[in-house]
Amino acid sequence: MKDFIKNVYCSLIRDANEPWQLGFQDAGSPVMEEIIMLHDQILFILTIIVGVVLWLIIRILLGNNYYSYYWNKLDGSLIEVIWTLIPAFILILIAFPSLRLLYIMDECGFSANITIKVTGHQWYWSYSYEDYGEKNIEFDSYMIPTADLELGDLRLLEVDNRLILPVDTNVRVLITAADVLHSWTVPSLAVKMDAVPGRINETGFLIKRPGIFYGQCSEICGANHSFMPIVVESVSLSKYIDWIGREDL
Amino acid sequence: MSEEKEKIVLKTAPFDNRFPNTNQTKNCWQNYVDYQRCIKAKGEDFEACQYFKRIYRIMCPNHWVEQWDEQVENGTFAGRI
Numbered sequence: 150m151k152d153f154i155k156n157v158y159c160s161l162i163r164d165a166n167e168p169w170q171l172g173f174q175d176a177g178s179p180v181m182e183e184i185i186m187l188h189d190q191i192l193f194i195l196t197i198i199v200g201v202v203l204w205l206i207i208r209i210l211l212g213n214n215y216y217s218y219y220w221n222k223l224d225g226s227l228i229e230v231i232w233t234l235i236p237a238f239i240l241i242l243i244a245f246p247s248l249r250l251l252y253i254m255d256e257c258g259f260s261a262n263i264t265i266k267v268t269g270h271q272w273y274w275s276y277s278y279e280d281y282g283e284k285n286i287e288f289d290s291y292m293i294p295t296a297d298l299e300l301g302d303l304r305l306l307e308v309d310n311r312l313i314l315p316v317d318t319n320v321r322v323l324i325t326a327a328d329v330l331h332s333w334t335v336p337s338l339a340v341k342m343d344a345v346p347g348r349i350n351e352t353g354f355l356i357k358r359p360g361i362f363y364g365q366c367s368e369i370c371g372a373n374h375s376f377m378p379i380v381v382e383s384v385s386l387s388k389y390i391d392w393i394g395r396e397d398l
Numbered sequence: 399m400s401e402e403k404e405k406i407v408l409k410t411a412p413f414d415n416r417f418p419n420t421n422q423t424k425n426c427w428q429n430y431v432d433y434q435r436c437i438k439a440k441g442e443d444f445e446a447c448q449y450f451k452r453i454y455r456i457m458c459p460n461h462w463v464e465q466w467d468e469q470v471e472n473g474t475f476a477g478r479i
């Protein structure tokens with residue numbers, strides 16, 4: 150019973166994917182909230198379109214009714230104008246919120262308070278914090294093999310050293326790779342950025358709640374591509390500062 | 399709780415208008431080269447040079463800096479200093 154409770158508790162506090170998941174993971178950042186909202190808006194419009202079109206098709210095909218009149222209709226200027234303008238308007242309704250969101254996401258790292266560097270290796274991630282003068286924190290993050298997992302841990306997702314970040318703080322993430330292409334991804338925080346050798350890619354986010362956010366390398370990078378997960382642990386600002394102070398490397 | 403706990407300031411490299419894009423490679427490179435030029439002109443102890451050093455340490459991957467430092471020492475660095 151105690152094991153069961155621990156198992157349930159552990160899966161509740163973790164922001165990870167789950168078997169047969171169809172929707173998004175819970176949002177951990179404002180941008181992810183916006184993305185989910187845009188997705189729902191588009192799906193709402195889509196449902197109406199599919200419903201109306203299916204209804205018309207069925208009514209016309211079923212014959213003997215008012216709509217079968219259209220079987221004999223060869224042209225009609227008014228209907229042409231209507232079914233050109235309405236879809237155009239719907240497309241505008243989708244395009245503008247989408248563009249707005251795209252530009253918001255592009256400016257994520259601009260007003261950052263913290264910069265972290267992420268480097269992809271075959272096959273692990275390494276993180277480093279360089280903001281605090283001579284104090285330089287640098288560590289590797291390897292996956293915990295299935296045999297070493299503890300009760301409640303997630304298989305193929307748990308790592309030995311998590312990336313620790315504070316909540317409600319703008320974080321700039323600089324991503325690069327040391328060998329081949331990788332991709333640093335955390336679905337709950339709406340980040341997916343390619344790690345390219347010889348290039349630094351900038352992205353950023355603001356975590357809005359304490360939590361443990363899981364992701365996986367998302368660019369096929371060799372034999373152990375599936376075994377280099379990403380874990381971000383968000384803590385309060387004071388705990389983060391304590392952690393920086395404690396970390397002696 | 400140790401008494402001599404140093405104060406940690408949450409401050410990082412500011413947004414640089416010269417590099418507004420996702421690709422920040424040049425940001426790192428420019429600051430590294432600027433630092434090398436600065437200490438060549440003014441000497442390693444010159445206070446203002448430390449600004450560039452701070453920025454490139456924040457922006458550049460550590461293994462790049464190690465390689466470049468080695469190249470600067472051997473005189474094989476690709477940038478013009």
Ligand SMILES: [Cu+2]
Nearest residue numbers: 331366370374
């Ligand atoms: Cu990878």
